[in-house]
Structures are given as structure tokens and as C-alpha cells.
Amino acid sequence: MKWLVALVVVLNLVVAMYGSLKQRPPLDVHAQEVSPGQVRLLPANWKPDASAPKAQASAPAASAPAAQPLHETKPAASAAKSQVKPAAKPEASKLAAKAADKPQDKAAQDKAKATPDKTVADKKPEALACYRWSGLNDSLLARVKGGVPQLKLKSGQMQEESKEESKGSGRFWVYYPPLATQSETKTLSAEMRDKGFDNYIVSNDEFKGNLSLGLFGKEDAAKTLVARLKAAGYDKAVVKSKDQPAKITALTFKDLDAAQAERLKALQKRLTPGIALKGC
Template identity: 25%
Template sequence: MLKILFGLLLVINGGLYAFEHGYLNSLIPPSHDPLRLKQQLNPDLLKLVPLDKEKAEAGKAEKVAAVEPEKIPQTVEKPAEKPVEKPVEVLACTEIGNFDAAEAKNFEAKLTSLALGERLSRRQIQENARFIVYIPPLANKETADKKGGELKRLGVDDFFVITEHTALQWGISLGIFKSEEAARNHLAALNQKGVRSAKVGPHHLSAPKVAFQFRRIDAATKANLDKIRTTFPRQEARACT
């Protein structure tokens, strides 16, 4: 039994000695790379091909994109701004007057082209002018109209034939004034133009006059209204009371 154990120890020691001194290399292939490459078939034909630089960068970018998606700035479109419209200037209320019945009818007829509708209203005014510059009553309407033509040839346009059934019917009014001084100054100006038959006299309570009120009209309508008013020189425009 001891002989067998001794023999096994000798075999083991012999095997270790042979392994350490490389006697067993032909039986056991080496595990390190240089010797393994030498044992490969045609090792000289093996070449390390470097990865293309652009592909490498692209691959790197793909990896980065996979980890963190590219942040694309989003532009928020602002809604288109509407142009600011300039507010239209509107007059609250203006008044033109005072007309007698005949003048009021003529004036109102000229206003139809403006299509004012509810923006136009009338009101009666009872006025008591003190002094009148006038030409005394003539025989009839034809004679009064003829006298009116003579006044126009003298350059007098601000007058009207009195048609009401009063003491001055078929006379010609050349202006009504609140003071005698203003009436006489106007008479003097008429005399310089060649009007000789005019006089100054008291003007008693007259028939109601008509004033026209215009509400919420714009600048363009006001300009057209002023053009119409110029054909009635004795009438004035004023703010509504």
C-alpha cells in the first residue's frame, strides 16, 4: 500500500516538473494571445480595419439621440393683430335756424339727399325780434319777385319775400335784428349798394319759426350740411340747447 502511495506522489511531482518546464506545451495549447495568433491559419492576412470617422460620429449621435431626444424649439404663432380702426368723430347735436315756414320747407327739401332719418328733428321757436330792415309791401307777389331780382343785380342775396298774411305781406325782409343800432348799420351797408327803398322798423311778435336739429352726424355729413346752409345766409348753426 505504501508503495502505491509513494508511486503516485512521484508521478504527480514529475507532472508538475514537466508542466513548469514546458515539456507538456505540445499537449496543452497556451492560453495567451501571441501564441494563439501564431497557431492561426494565415495570421499575416488579418488586418484591423478602423471604423469610418463619419460613421462613428453618426453612430455616436444616434446613441445620444436614443438616450436624449433632440429638443426642437417650438415657435408659437401669435394671432394676427387686427388693424386698429380710428374712431369716427360724431357730433352729439347741432342746430340750424331759425326758418320761417317757406324757408323751412325749402331747406328740408335739400336735406333729403343726406338721408338723415331719425338723426333729423324739428322744433318750433317763438321768437320776438325787435327791429327789421325791410322794403314796404308791394302790390302783389309778381311785383315783389321783380323787386327781388333788382336786389340780386345790386349784389344783395340775403332777403326773402314776406308771404305770411301780416301787415308786411309782399314786402321784402332784408334782416331782423335784436337792436336798432345793428339794424341801422345793416341799412347803411344796403344804401351803399344802391338800395334806396329799405327802412328800419319795429318787428312785433312773429309767427313761430322752425329750427332743425341734427344728432350723431359724422364730419362728412357735417361738411355737406354746411354747404346746404350757405344757401341760407341768414341762418346760423349752433349747439343744441
């Protein structure tokens, strides 16, 4: 009987020791059902709190359901990844867009520099006028210059050109060349007077020493006198048109804008209506 009791006691101890030494099977978290309301999605940059290990160490060993919020199930993890990825995509797309736009922006800037502004290209330069006011004698030139300040010209817009021109007086001079000596010329002058040809010896111009026989308003009258002299034996008489040198000035106005051109035309009509402006 004692042996039977001892054997039972030994068997109980062996069973107790076997139960304590036997390893507990691992908990299959994925096999458990989790309520969607208990699932918490963690952000991509989430880090465990430094105080969390202390709190977990001080707390008694909790059952498996209590520790479930710290572990992510496969659906939750996949959902979190799906939410994190779209957040990263806009940044990557922005960087890619910037990298792609840089060459385009540079090309657009180069094209804009190479292409002239349409408004500037379409704007035509203002046409500048040029006029010539010629045939001005000394008196007319003085009058015109008195009105030039009204044109408000800039430096170099007006140029002046003058030249000497022979102005016909409408008269014709008959003269006889001098002889070899002055005494012979005086003798010739006296003979002509005796024959009815009035004359005198020129002494104050380029024709000094010549015999002046008369100044006529018509060329025919002068030629008639020359014919009479030839008939009397004086065949060296000459007919010369008596012209008077005169200074004639021309003014050139260039690079005139519309307002200056209008003022110039008004000035010309007022001062010299008989002398018109000419283009240059």
C-alpha cells in the first residue's frame, strides 16, 4: 500500500514537471479576427516613444488581444503602404516635372530671345521728310532765316549752299577793243565821234581801255549799231550781254518729322509763294 501511494505521488510529480517544461505553442496573430475599429494606421515617419518600453516592462504580461494594436496585420500594413505611397508620389512627380521643365523653360527663353517682339517688329519707323528751298537771294534769305526758329530744328537738320549766278539785266553792251597804245585808242575814239559814233574810253573795270559805244535794251538794236560800224570801216565791234552777278542760296531741310514738315510748308507759303519747296 505504501508503495502504491509513493508511485502515485511520483507520477503526479512527473506529469507536473512535464506540463511546466512543455513549451507553449506560438500565438498565430494572423489567425485571429480583428475588428476594423481596433486597427490603427501608423504614419510613415512614426517612431516608437522612448517611454513605451518602460510602460510595457512595468505592465504585467497582457493577453494577446491587448498587444494587437502594436502589431500590424497584413491588410492593415498593406493599407498603410498604399496610403504612404501616394504621399510620396506627388513629391517625386514634382521633382520629375521640374527636371523635365528645365530644358523646356530654357528652350522657351532662348526662343523668346531669338524671336523679336511682335509689337516692336510691327511698329514701322516714322517716315522723315527732306525738302530743298532754293532760289533765295540775299533779301529773301534774311526773311527765311527769320522764320526758321519756328521749325524747332535740331543740329544738322538745315544745310546752306550759296553760289554766284549771273543775273541777266536784259541789256546788251557794244564795245570796241583798244588799239596797241593808249594814244592810238584816243585817236580812234576821236575819229568815231567825228563820224557820229558816240563813245568813251572805259577806265574802271575789267574792260579798261575799251571803247564803250552804247548799252541797248534789245539785242537787235545792238547788232544794228555793230553793222553800221562795220560799214564805216570799224569791223572789230563786239556785242556783249550785260549780266550782273548775284548770290543765290539754297537751304536743305532733312530728317523732318511730320510737325516740322507742316511748319516748313506753312512758312514757305507765307514768305515765298512763288518759290516752291522741292523734295530731296
